[in-house]
Amino acid sequence: MKVLGIETSCDECSAAVVEDGSVILSNVIATQIELHKPYQGVVPEIASRLHTQWISQVVSAALKQAKLSIECIDAIAVTNRPGLLGSLLVGVNFAKAMAATLGIPLVGIDHIRAHLYASQVEHPLEYPYLGVLISGGHTVICKVNGYDEIDVMGTTIDDAIGEAFDKVAKHYGFGYPGGVMIDRLAQKGDPLAFLFPGPSLQKGDHPYDVSYSGLKTAAINQLDQFWNGSAEKSDENIAASFQRSAINILTKRIRKALDDTKLNRMAVGGGVAANSLVRRELTSIDKVEVAFPSMKLCTDNGAMIAALGYRYIADGHVSPYDLKTSARVAAFKRSYP
Numbered sequence: 609m610k611v612l613g614i615e616t617s618c619d620e621c622s623a624a625v626v627e628d629g630s631v632i633l634s635n636v637i638a639t640q641i642e643l644h645k646p647y648q649g650v651v652p653e654i655a656s657r658l659h660t661q662w663i664s665q666v667v668s669a670a671l672k673q674a675k676l677s678i679e680c681i682d683a684i685a686v687t688n689r690p691g692l693l694g695s696l697l698v699g700v701n702f703a704k705a706m707a708a709t710l711g712i713p714l715v716g717i718d719h720i721r722a723h724l725y726a727s728q729v730e731h732p733l734e735y736p737y738l739g740v741l742i743s744g745g746h747t748v749i750c751k752v753n754g755y756d757e758i759d760v761m762g763t764t765i766d767d768a769i770g771e772a773f774d775k776v777a778k779h780y781g782f783g784y785p786g787g788v789m790i791d792r793l794a795q796k797g798d799p800l801a802f803l804f805p806g807p808s809l810q811k812g813d814h815p816y817d818v819s820y821s822g823l824k825t826a827a828i829n830q831l832d833q834f835w836n837g838s839a840e841k842s843d844e845n846i847a848a849s850f851q852r853s854a855i856n857i858l859t860k861r862i863r864k865a866l867d868d869t870k871l872n873r874m875a876v877g878g879g880v881a882a883n884s885l886v887r888r889e890l891t892s893i894d895k896v897e898v899a900f901p902s903m904k905l906c907t908d909n910g911a912m913i914a915a916l917g918y919r920y921i922a923d924g925h926v927s928p929y930d931l932k933t934s935a936r937v938a939a940f941k942r943s944y945p
């Protein structure tokens with residue numbers, strides 16, 4: 609079964625063809641990064657306008673790269689939540705029109721579940737496993753019992769990890785997208801040059817929750833110390849110290865979740881899963897099999913949508929042609945503790 613996956617939830621306009629849920633025949637990602645760069649962040653209005661201009665060509669390119677004509681597509685999977693509403697609507701309406709015209713099944717895909725599933729395309733793990741989603745919009749630690757069955761254990765109580773990377777980078781003028789620039793600068797910096805405080809979680813907060821706003825503010829406030837001359841400015845040292853602290857917050861919670869659940873398998877997904885220190889730290893956890901997506905499957909892409917779409921369709925779960933779109937995160941079951 610050849611599934612066309614369409615992803616337009618944020619600033620990547622992507623389409624992919626995946627066969628039988630595991631063979632990626634194409635994965636075209638048209639990034640809007642350069643067009644949002646002057647604003648140092650994604651401008652929703654610009655994002656949706658560009659998706660409208662690009663979607664048709666991106667889907668054509670995905671079919672061409674897969675060497676398939678449109679009639680060879682058996683089903684369409686599309687991200688329908690969560691994300692920027694105007695952007696989601698472009699992909700969803702395009703997918704609906706295409707599926708209805710071709711008379712083939714359509715399935716709406718949750719972006720969070722797709723990130724958690726991305727590594728499974730190339731590195732399938734046996735269920736259950738610990739799922740870690742670290743992106744610009746989300747930070748989730750969960751127990752994954754099946755592709756559609758997720759027990760959320762912890763989330764961020766404020767900023768997402770990628771959002772903290774992006775905001776610190778924006779403040780220091782490191783460039784855009786911030787996470788990538790911090791990762792690059794940190795390679796040459798001293799991770800112990802600045803010691804930032806840990807998260808200020810309260811008694812009663814969930815033990816697997818994380819918090820990034822305190823660290824973000826501390827890293828940003830450090831800039832004032834540079835301005836008044838009380839500390840020596842080094843972009844590399846700031847990047848390395850911030851990155852080390854951000855990843856320490858995460859790994860501490862992940863280790864606890866692994867210990868408590870006794871799980872010895874873990875899948876990581878989302879844009880921050882591309883971070884070199886995250887990959888190093890999480891693969892070094894003793895006696896735990898870790899699945900990371902390849903770099904192209906970490907950030908937003910149509911292949912993870914098509915691959916997860918295949919699972920739903922193969923199990924007979926399809927969406928109506930009047931599929932709804934939502935900017936909001938779906939309610940997840942929270943069963944730990």
Ligand code: KG4
Pocket residue numbers: 618742743744745746769770771773774785786787788791878879880881882883884906907908
């Ligand atoms: O998954 P994604 O493409 O979009 C969301 O669903 O949010 O993730 C984008 C996020 C951005 O915050 C970006 O800065 C971050 O992933 N990111 C990284 C790296 N590459 C992308 N963060 C740290 N290190 C990286 N190498």
Ligand code: ZN
Pocket residue numbers: 719723743878879907908
């Ligand atoms: Zn994403």
